[in-house]
Amino acid sequence: MIKTVDLKKTFIGRGQTVHAVDGISAHIKPSEVVVIIGPSGSGKSTYLRCLNGLETLTSGQIIIDGVDLTAKKTDLNLVRREVGMVFQQFNLFPHKSVLQNIVLAQQVVRKRKNKEAEGKARMLLQKVGIAEKENEYPIRLSGGQQQRVAIARALAMDPKIMLFDEPTSALDPEMVGEVLEVMKQLAREGMTMVVVTHEMGFAREVADRVLFMDQGKLVEEGTPEHFFTTPQEERTKAFLRQVL
Amino acid sequence: MMVAGLWVATKKIDYTWRWNRVPQYFVYHDETQIPAPFDGHVATLSKLGDKMRIKVISDDGEEAVFEVDSNAIEVSENDTLFEGDYLGATFEWRAGPLLVGLWNTLWISAVASIFGMIIGLVTGLCRVSNNPTLRSLSITYIELIRGTPLLVQLFIFYFFLGTVLDISRIMAGISALAIFAGAYVAEIIRAGIQSIPKGQMEAARSLGMNIPQAMIHIILPQAFKRTLPPLAGQFISLIKDSSLVSIIAITDLTKSGREVITSTFATFEIWFVVAFLYLLLTSVLSQVAAWVERRLAVSD
DSSP, X not given: OEEEEEEEEEEEETTEEEEEEEEEEEEEOTTOEEEEEOOTTSSHHHHHXXXXXXXXXXXXXXXXXXXXXXXXXXXXXXXXXXXXXXXXXXXXXXXXXXXXXXXXXXXXXXXXXXXXXXXXXXXXXXXXXXXXXXXXXXXXXXXXXXXXXXXXXXXXXXXXXXXXXSTTTTSOHHHXXXXXXXXXXXHHTTOEEEEEOSOHHHHHHHOSEEEEEETTEEEEXXXXXXXXXXXXXXXXXXXXXXXX | OHHHHHHHHHHHTTOOOOGGGSGGGTEEEEEEEEEXXXXXXXXXXXXXXXXXXXXXXXXXXXXXXXXXXXXXXXXXXXXXXXXXXXXXXXXXXXXXHHHHHHHHHHHHHHHHHHHHHHHHHHHHHHXXXXXXXXXXXXXXXXXXXXXXXXXXXXXXXXXXXXHHTTOOHHHHHHHHHHHHHHHHHHHHHHHHHHHSOHHHHHHHHHTTOOHHHXXXXXXXXXXXXXXXXHHHHHXXXXXXXXXXXXXXXXXXXXXXXXXXXXXXXXXXXXXXXHHHHHHHHHHHHHHHHHHHHHHHGGGO
């Protein structure tokens, strides 16, 4: 489903060069839930953002569903329709109501009729459990509700893959659960998911595979049992001692 | 106190206030006298509301019908007429020079605002684009316009471009105003676009929108809302700056005022009236902007 080959992303600024992503090769299979963990600044968010072209690669290759993102003739907009993304800061459109937030891209990008798009939006709002808020503006919702709307907005495009960039990091602790619950449900439905998170509980419970990144490199990967109980690398052990 | 002081001061210089001369320069009752077209006689008179219909027949049997105001009729039935005799008169309310000037200022400002907004929007978008050519072109334009006086620009537009490209004075005036306003609007729009968090563009792109779609549906509506107060200020400035077009002999409110003063010598009164009329236009615009702002505030 997703294949990255020796992915590199280098930021150059003020005389210093930062290798945010330094040669990551990974293969994510359909319906797989991959959780990426690592200390801050390890490049996990940058890696995720490369996967839908929000960052341009310095070198390497990304193939999503058979389409090479790095090929010149590839229309990134076509790829992005198939790859949903959920951000740490939700990034809902503040000038649109909850319903319009979910309807807009369906109409603009997928060219769906208003009725069809609204029907889909209501169905998804039901699914994430905030059907009664469809006419509110985002600012009036709690963080957890906003993030659930953001998930519904991404799902409305019928993506084949969902990327989550620290979806619960900006939330008050009591709201983390409701967002993780929606994500678990998605995983159960067989969505291919790549999740950058600090929620170890979620990783242990839902992930099919855990990737541990540090300083732009893939340090260790494995099933949650392997990763949390018998990690091999010293760096992984040190990190887990800190967070668990 | 201030009013009293001014009153004393004007007494001192022996100024005679003549406010009664002002209204006729807004609207006046225009009299048109209607002459008989030929030699002949009045055949019939018939009442038609407050008008009187006069049917006249010439010596050769030719007929003609006129309408005049009932209280301004000067003939009666069977009167003999010679060509050029007055049958009567009609009265009509006509806009005086101040009203005409006000209207001209209004539409000149409105047209210049619309084009200024379009120019500003396009330039503002060029200013934030990734294309270095577009960016430096827009910067050059903005610096050129902001760095020179509008009065000089008006002269250049009228005397140089007006002559070379053969455009009318009114076109020259409107273009100069629009291009002047466009430079300021462009900077306001740029600031507005840049004030929108990066995540908004990223969210729009991640949903598969291309850059124009994201701009139209996501970035510009939010930027417009944020820049409404400075934009309103800019267009209020434009209304006031439009007074400069009087210098290239466009009959706007300021020039009308000057013309009225030459025939009335009511210098003080007319300038106060002109100032009040500008204030009227600008405060209406302020109110409209405040109303739009309130309407857009629903999502706050």
